Amino acid sequence: MELQTSPLALPFPDMPPIEGVTLRVARARYKNWDRCDLTFAELCEGTSVAGVFTQSACASSEVELGREQVKSGTARALIVNAGNSNAFTGYRGREAVEAIQAQVADALGCGALEVLVSSTGVIGVPLPKDKAREGVAGALNAEPCGWEDAAASINTTDTFNKGAHASAIIGETRVELCGIIKGSGMIAPDMATMLGYIFTDADVEPAFLQEMLSAANLRTFSCITVDGDTSTSDTVLAFATGKAGNHRITGWDSPGADAFAAALNDVCRTLAQLVVRDGEGASKFISVRVSGAVDDDSARAVGLAIANSPLVKTAIAGEDANWGRVVMAVGKAGEPADRDKLSIAFGGVWAARDGLPVEDYDETPVAKHLKGQEIDLAVELGIGAGSATVWTCDLTHGYISINADYRS
Amino acid sequence: MELQTSPLALPFPDMPPIEGVTLRVARARYKNWDRCDLTFAELCEGTSVAGVFTQSACASSEVELGREQVKSGTARALIVNAGNSNAFTGYRGREAVEAIQAQVADALGCGALEVLVSSTGVIGVPLPKDKAREGVAGALNAEPCGWEDAAASINTTDTFNKGAHASAIIGETRVELCGIIKGSGMIAPDMATMLGYIFTDADVEPAFLQEMLSAANLRTFSCITVDGDTSTSDTVLAFATGKAGNHRITGWDSPGADAFAAALNDVCRTLAQLVVRDGEGASKFISVRVSGAVDDDSARAVGLAIANSPLVKTAIAGEDANWGRVVMAVGKAGEPADRDKLSIAFGGVWAARDGLPVEDYDETPVAKHLKGQEIDLAVELGIGAGSATVWTCDLTHGYISINADYRS
CATH class of the missing domain: 3.60.70.12 (L-amino peptidase D-ALA esterase/amidase)
Known part of the structure; x- marks a missing residue:
């Protein structure tokens, strides 16, 4: 199978020699x-x-x-x-x-x-x-x-x-x-x-x-x-x-x-x-920014639970601002969280705040953001000062093709 | 989107009324x-x-x-x-x-x-x-x-x-x-x-x-x-x-x-x-049998690490007896394991024993087993008496279609 260059690839930088x-x-x-x-x-x-x-x-x-x-x-x-x-x-x-x-x-x-x-x-x-x-x-x-x-x-x-x-x-x-x-x-x-x-x-x-x-x-x-x-x-x-x-x-x-x-x-x-x-099948680069956790380690654990969730990753592949799946991933992380203090934003626009959907939530800028290649997902837990940023890619048909259709 | 009945569906059983x-x-x-x-x-x-x-x-x-x-x-x-x-x-x-x-x-x-x-x-x-x-x-x-x-x-x-x-x-x-x-x-x-x-x-x-x-x-x-x-x-x-x-x-x-x-x-x-x-996109029902763990809880954790691994699930979708991915999943489970005591079997045929590939490993019966709908994966850790069985399905294009292509 010939692998195509990732759409998220960056050019190799100029790098000086290192003496020694x-x-x-x-x-x-x-x-x-x-x-x-x-x-x-x-x-x-x-x-x-x-x-x-x-x-x-x-x-x-x-x-x-x-x-x-x-x-x-x-x-x-x-x-x-x-x-x-x-x-x-x-x-x-x-x-x-x-x-x-x-x-x-x-x-x-x-x-x-x-x-x-x-x-x-x-x-x-x-x-x-x-x-x-x-x-x-x-x-x-x-x-x-x-x-x-x-x-x-x-x-x-x-x-x-x-x-x-x-x-x-x-x-x-x-x-x-x-x-x-x-x-x-x-x-x-x-x-x-x-x-x-x-x-x-x-x-x-x-x-x-x-x-x-x-x-x-x-x-x-x-x-x-x-x-x-x-x-x-x-x-x-x-x-x-x-x-x-x-x-x-x-x-x-x-x-x-x-x-x-x-x-x-x-x-x-x-x-x-x-x-x-260069993630297999990746079409979008996703930054998951978690704040308001009890500490930094907890924030990272929540971020990884979101970034590893197949449902979150497929939603973003489908350009769907599905904050419900983010709630689910926060809930399953096994870290301290309070449903009624949780806020979630895509591309800087809050979809849910303090445990409730935002009433006048305008999906138009969010939909535009999700069509791009660089996705920003912010989660504010509202219970502490811990923060972390985690990076992942979306989960696409390309991943399945590379890992299931290709035979060793 | 019209969902098709899972290929793994079973008929509804005869069930008697319950008094009260x-x-x-x-x-x-x-x-x-x-x-x-x-x-x-x-x-x-x-x-x-x-x-x-x-x-x-x-x-x-x-x-x-x-x-x-x-x-x-x-x-x-x-x-x-x-x-x-x-x-x-x-x-x-x-x-x-x-x-x-x-x-x-x-x-x-x-x-x-x-x-x-x-x-x-x-x-x-x-x-x-x-x-x-x-x-x-x-x-x-x-x-x-x-x-x-x-x-x-x-x-x-x-x-x-x-x-x-x-x-x-x-x-x-x-x-x-x-x-x-x-x-x-x-x-x-x-x-x-x-x-x-x-x-x-x-x-x-x-x-x-x-x-x-x-x-x-x-x-x-x-x-x-x-x-x-x-x-x-x-x-x-x-x-x-x-x-x-x-x-x-x-x-x-x-x-x-x-x-x-x-x-x-x-x-x-x-x-x-x-x-x-009825797992989304499932085409194969997978039983993961783990034995030889330090205890039953540890066996279950190892089983779930295997059953949750996208790489194991896509390999089985691709009918590929990829025991290397099983080794990987055991390794990441965070449970006691010893690389040199690990054995892995598909459909009752050992592909790896005691940390080494089986020398006269015949893939023919394994390939046949993997073409079926009911897959049996056995992992023997060789370090204790704990055991557990975990059930999952494979990860296919159908899962991506249901979760990414479908818009809310």
């Missing part, structure tokens, strides 16, 4: 395709690393190893395999990862645990060691490439290349952050894992990089949903080479820490939204 | 349709009542009142309105319910709180008191009718009438249980609430009827899902008239308590499965 990061891609031919499917990022000595991983109880070997590796705080290389997720492959899967780590560590003269590996694609088939070996060998000898080649190389069922860039000033020093990501939902026989990588030349203490990434994750990657399904391999890694020469950021008291955290959050949010924009 | 229960239906014309949409069940004095209700935080007035009413333990009447759910209508909605209660109580010479009311249909519009008054007056004067007329009268977007029957022997006395139910998902502008009513001539202490109904609910109504969405009005009520003259069942020590509980469970399971069989 060298990108290369190669053909491991994990699938019967003629494209680069192995991505290699070489990182200079002293690079800090942080990561967030899927909470799946059935995570892949790559995730199990990665969780341990980021604790050490430093990394020298990243390898991403596209076309085979190496998930549900037992000890053979783990051996394949360890072979890649050994091969790269040998070439770079670093420790095997400083080589991070991600894989995405078909599950239940151990990553073929011979293909991986040849792919890694090819990547080690390849010419360096740019961000978009790397972004394309990590893709599987994605319909466009995804990248994001931000800058921050730390003292007198300008630092750059560049990120790439893949993910579009989950599609048979692949599991379209979300894999995101952020690189910066800033000098950041690993423990604090982890703290900032975890915080950003809660407001960005953890606030998106395409179909509510979670891959066994979802991973976001951040690498900081330190080559910008800024005064090292070690905590919130460090000069520029806030600016760096804001830039990191920016890149994470843009990357997260790009995944939604 | 008189059914009548009438036209309240809550919508612009020519059909009975108000159902009245008159119950003899001394009828015990028990109920389970939606856990929605935005429940309707009917649910709020009902939760309190069943605590008294006795009921004399049930009124069901179809076409208007009276949800999200504030104090005016509550007044409409209280007016119905007063009118029926006046006619029967009973207390207003002995009159239970349910409503299903469009939300955000207070139940029109004049239509309700005329409808109730009509029902009070109507000729008694049979089970299928009552079942048809409570329907909204259902595509077939749903009933279930079971018997039990208590001592020397045979008692009958008859149930009707409506629900098919949730459809704009209606919320296709699940409303179920079970009537028996057995003599049962109200508190114990509640205990048995709550227990049955956990293994039946709480084990079905069409789209993971929960109505603000879901309700199941059980009424026991006591006219069979059995030795009153007051607890598990009472003779026949186990037999009665088994029959009640039977009726609940059949009714619950009928709702799934």
Whole structure:
């Protein structure tokens, strides 16, 4: 099945090189395709690393190893395999990862645990060691490439290349952050894992990089949903080479820490939204803004209940301002809510306020808003000061076609 | 939009009258349709009542009142309105319910709180008191009718009438249980609430009827899902008239308590499965059997995570034995699981065992099984003795058509 570029796609941005990061891609031919499917990022000595991983109880070997590796705080290389997720492959899967780590560590003269590996694609088939070996060998000898080649190389069922860039000033020093990501939902026989990588030349203490990434994750990657399904391999890694020469950021008291955290959050949010924009069958990008919850976590839970509701998502696909379905989704979220204080707006127009339909509600501007590609849905719970924004896409015939009609 | 009868529909069963229960239906014309949409069940004095209700935080007035009413333990009447759910209508909605209660109580010479009311249909519009008054007056004067007329009268977007029957022997006395139910998902502008009513001539202490109904609910109504969405009005009520003259069942020590509980469970399971069989767009009825969980609750949570996964449901719609998506759903359930002990079978054939694909896995019988209408999916977690079975349907283009293409 030929996948068409998502109507919500955005062009790949201009992104500067990051000193201390060298990108290369190669053909491991994990699938019967003629494209680069192995991505290699070489990182200079002293690079800090942080990561967030899927909470799946059935995570892949790559995730199990990665969780341990980021604790050490430093990394020298990243390898991403596209076309085979190496998930549900037992000890053979783990051996394949360890072979890649050994091969790269040998070439770079670093420790095997400083080589991070991600894989995405078909599950239940151990990553073929011979293909991986040849792919890694090819990547080690390849010419360096740019961000978009790397972004394309990590893709599987994605319909466009995804990248994001931000800058921050730390003292007198300008630092750059560049990120790439893949993910579009989950599609048979692949599991379209979300894999995101952020690189910066800033000098950041690993423990604090982890703290900032975890915080950003809660407001960005953890606030998106395409179909509510979670891959066994979802991973976001951040690498900081330190080559910008800024005064090292070690905590919130460090000069520029806030600016760096804001830039990191920016890149994470843009990357997260790009995944939604490539959601399977998506025709509309939906922002669900929840306010008035007892706290931010509760607001996020309500937002995700709305964003995961098939009835809300199909209503928006049908350009129907069906606030009754939003009431239903709020009710089922399992979070504190009061029916008689609930207000709901589409495109800034309140359809229901304080638990009652708005009497002089004019559907004309709402109908026009819903015909657009960018939908804004606001829910005010009226019981507290917690807020969160969650992003999702609509649920269309395209989703069913991709996931049901297509046979593995 | 004309809804076609579900391909998974079953014929309405033969069901005997229940002594102490008189059914009548009438036209309240809550919508612009020519059909009975108000159902009245008159119950003899001394009828015990028990109920389970939606856990929605935005429940309707009917649910709020009902939760309190069943605590008294006795009921004399049930009124069901179809076409208007009276949800999200504030104090005016509550007044409409209280007016119905007063009118029926006046006619029967009973207390207003002995009159239970349910409503299903469009939300955000207070139940029109004049239509309700005329409808109730009509029902009070109507000729008694049979089970299928009552079942048809409570329907909204259902595509077939749903009933279930079971018997039990208590001592020397045979008692009958008859149930009707409506629900098919949730459809704009209606919320296709699940409303179920079970009537028996057995003599049962109200508190114990509640205990048995709550227990049955956990293994039946709480084990079905069409789209993971929960109505603000879901309700199941059980009424026991006591006219069979059995030795009153007051607890598990009472003779026949186990037999009665088994029959009640039977009726609940059949009714619950009928709702799934009328799931919007459903083409396959799916049983998800989970075993080897740490406990039964955990097994049910894993089962619901699988049954609610759009990726699992679309795979089955596509007749694809995609066990990788099942692994994914198990992983995201948030329940204890061990990737390397997980086994998955379709139609009794293991596709994966102990965390690895089965080496000599023959897909031929599985492909044949998936072409059928009744799909069996078994998941063995291998870490405990907990088990549960959950029922759902597949996710098809029909669901999208009903929920997105149809405009309110």
